[in-house]
Amino acid sequence: MKRPSPDATAIPRTSVASASSSDSSPPTATGASILSSAEPARHLPSIQGSVVADRIYRTAILFFALCVPVLLLLIFVEVGVAGWPALRQFGFSFLTSSTWDPVKGEFGAAPAIFGTLLTSIIALVIATPLALGGAIFLSEFSPRWLRQPVSFLIDLLAAVPSVVFGLWGVFVLVPLLRTGLMPFLRDTLHLGATPFFSGPAYGPSVLAAGLILAIMVLPYIAAVSREVLMAVPRSQREAALALGATRWEAITGAVLPYARTGIFGGIILGLGRARGETMAVTMVIGNRHELAASLFAPGYTMASLIANEFAEATTDIHLSALMAVGFVLFLITLIVNGIARLLVRRVGEVRA
Amino acid sequence: MTAAPEMGPVPDRRRHGRIDVEHFEFWYGKSQSLFDLNLQITPRAVTAFIGPSGCGKSTFLRSINRLNELIPGARRAGMIRLDGENIYQQGMDVVTLRQRVGMVFQRWNPFPKSIYDNVAYGPRINASPSRQELDVVVESALRRAALWDEVKDRLRESALALSGGQQQRLCIARALANDPEVLLLDEPASALDPSATQKIEELVYELKRELTIVIVTHNLQQAARISDRTAFFYLGRLVEMEDTQRLFTSPREERTEAYITGRFG
Numbered sequence: 001m002k003r004p005s006p007d008a009t010a011i012p013r014t015s016v017a018s019a020s021s022s023d024s025s026p027p028t029a030t031g032a033s034i035l036s037s038a039e040p041a042r043h044l045p046s047i048q049g050s051v052v053a054d055r056i057y058r059t060a061i062l063f064f065a066l067c068v069p070v071l072l073l074l075i076f077v078e079v080g081v082a083g084w085p086a087l088r089q090f091g092f093s094f095l096t097s098s099t100w101d102p103v104k105g106e107f108g109a110a111p112a113i114f115g116t117l118l119t120s121i122i123a124l125v126i127a128t129p130l131a132l133g134g135a136i137f138l139s140e141f142s143p144r145w146l147r148q149p150v151s152f153l154i155d156l157l158a159a160v161p162s163v164v165f166g167l168w169g170v171f172v173l174v175p176l177l178r179t180g181l182m183p184f185l186r187d188t189l190h191l192g193a194t195p196f197f198s199g200p201a202y203g204p205s206v207l208a209a210g211l212i213l214a215i216m217v218l219p220y221i222a223a224v225s226r227e228v229l230m231a232v233p234r235s236q237r238e239a240a241l242a243l244g245a246t247r248w249e250a251i252t253g254a255v256l257p258y259a260r261t262g263i264f265g266g267i268i269l270g271l272g273r274a275r276g277e278t279m280a281v282t283m284v285i286g287n288r289h290e291l292a293a294s295l296f297a298p299g300y301t302m303a304s305l306i307a308n309e310f311a312e313a314t315t316d317i318h319l320s321a322l323m324a325v326g327f328v329l330f331l332i333t334l335i336v337n338g339i340a341r342l343l344v345r346r347v348g349e350v351r352a
Numbered sequence: 353m354t355a356a357p358e359m360g361p362v363p364d365r366r367r368h369g370r371i372d373v374e375h376f377e378f379w380y381g382k383s384q385s386l387f388d389l390n391l392q393i394t395p396r397a398v399t400a401f402i403g404p405s406g407c408g409k410s411t412f413l414r415s416i417n418r419l420n421e422l423i424p425g426a427r428r429a430g431m432i433r434l435d436g437e438n439i440y441q442q443g444m445d446v447v448t449l450r451q452r453v454g455m456v457f458q459r460w461n462p463f464p465k466s467i468y469d470n471v472a473y474g475p476r477i478n479a480s481p482s483r484q485e486l487d488v489v490v491e492s493a494l495r496r497a498a499l500w501d502e503v504k505d506r507l508r509e510s511a512l513a514l515s516g517g518q519q520q521r522l523c524i525a526r527a528l529a530n531d532p533e534v535l536l537l538d539e540p541a542s543a544l545d546p547s548a549t550q551k552i553e554e555l556v557y558e559l560k561r562e563l564t565i566v567i568v569t570h571n572l573q574q575a576a577r578i579s580d581r582t583a584f585f586y587l588g589r590l591v592e593m594e595d596t597q598r599l600f601t602s603p604r605e606e607r608t609e610a611y612i613t614g615r616f617g
Contacts, residue, residue, distance in 0.1 A: 144424075235459055235461035238461070239457070239461040239523070239526075241422070242417060242419055242450055242455040242527070243454070243473055243474040243477070244474060244478050244530060245477050246447055253473065253477065257465070258463070
């Protein structure tokens with residue numbers, strides 16, 4: 001701005017006008033009084049007006065943008081403060097102990113933490129290939145008349161209330177597991193020899209929760225993957241096909257790699273849903289505080305633990321322990337999403 | 353589709369990249385976009401297709417490697433022979449055909465992978481070369497595309513970091529890595545600046561010693577500069593096909609003259 005160029009003179013003038021207008025009362029009057037002495041007066045008012053509008057707009061947008069993280073921070077602090085007494089009393093053993101005894105006032109959240117992680121992993125392992133397969137079919141192979149209704153139905157799956165999934169789980173899935181799948185896995189396939197599929201088949205179990213979650217998570221992964229795949233430019237497919245790729249090779253070698261960041265995002269979205277899902281899981285997981293290797297055994301997740309016991313918590317330390325569980329769930333979410341972010345970045349990079 | 357018996361010349365298994373087109377027609381759904389095309393494309397030479405937008409030249413280009421048939425409702429009749437072999441005959445392997453007939457598009461479309469992996473894509477899916485073989489193929493393809501010196505120190509870097517002109521030459525290298533006998537270029541330089549365009553044109557001039565090149569272009573000067581023969585398409589028909597010199601100096605057809613002198617199109 002130090003160069004004495006003829007057209008530079010207009011710039012300080014507008015900045016003065018906008019600066020004074022922001023703190024003095026009648027902005028238009030201030031602007032006008034300065035402008036009245038300026039030669040190209042006719043064009044300047046609109047510029048000055050837009051500068052003020054820009055500022056208001058920017059401030060408003062900044063406010064909206066900050067609202068979300070501030071809200072998040074407040075919840076984080078609030079839950080942390082409420083859970084602090086329990087965290088202080090039990091220390092690190094809160095994360096490792098599997099004693100949860102409201103009568104004696106001893107609390108350890110290890111089974112719930114383990115249950116949350118395990119059910120989420122089961123859900124993703126089952127849902128991801130199904131969802132991705134469906135998305136590939138819909139975006140690459142499906143005739144147009146089939147794509148619309150099937151996509152609609154998949155989206156509808158995401159709109160079913162979780163308590164309905166829970167009811168279906170209790171009345172259909174759990175009996176089916178007890179009489180069908182569990183004996184089949186354990187005895188027919190002789191997987192009972194491994195610790196993961198051994199023990200009595202009650203029905204309500206970590207496996208049941210994982211399966212319910214898989215169904216609930218599937219539409220998220222499928223919908224995101226489908227959109228991402230459909231957004232892959234036709235030129236990428238043509239490039240692969242023109243080089244002699246079969247359609248399948250074009251999908252695996254060009255389309256999926258192009259879309260992998262977005263697909264990964266869909267899986268992370270599904271993971272978030274699986275981790276936080278409460279109602280349906282509570283209804284089928286069996287709600288037992290015990291660390292067991294077997295997927296047939298009942299278990300607990302953090303979200304279902306809080307939902308189940310919050311209304312019945314009478315002592316302060318019990319309440320505080322539940323808040324502490326919430327705090328840990330929060331932290332785990334943060335860590336997992338952080339790792340996911342890093343992975344997405346890594347996956348998105350071009351690999352040699 | 354004409355069910356005529358295969359009475360043409362005995363298939364010439366030696367690879368020249370000669371293309372013979374007989375009564376070729378093409379439809380997108382109900383609208384016919386190519387009418388009764390009959391022409392020969394000279395091997396080891398550059399043939400340019402010119403004509404106003406929508407005249408069918410790109411459609412025809414995409415028929416030569418059968419990329420058009422992926423569009424739902426696409427239909428065709430007639431014959432295209434590559435070195436005597438009808439590419440639409442039963443049992444013709446489209447995958448092999450597309451290796452023999454490479455294609456480069458108007459908008460460069462490298463994969464979001466490294467430079468090396470882009471060039472190695474074709475050889476990797478079509479053969480299973482060893483590491484050393486692949487290195488040789490990639491280097492030779494990049495050399496043929498006049499890109500080696502610019503990228504040899506950063507083969508592992510993303511192809512998307514290259515300039516537009518470099519990306520387009522990378523796409524040419526990617527096609528050359530399949531060792532095709534025909535290279536189809538669909539307006540390869542229309543989105544490039546003059547100096548990048550010049551590089552592509554020099555490259556085309558070099559490459560025609562080894563393979564048959566067909567180029568669709570809207571740039572008449574470009575057609576005149578680099579092609580040996582030029583075909584003028586109009587409304588889905590081949591109006592005139594001549595030696596380039598001749599077509600641009602003394603066209604037989606009035607419509608050709610009108611187009612090359614800029615009276616329409």
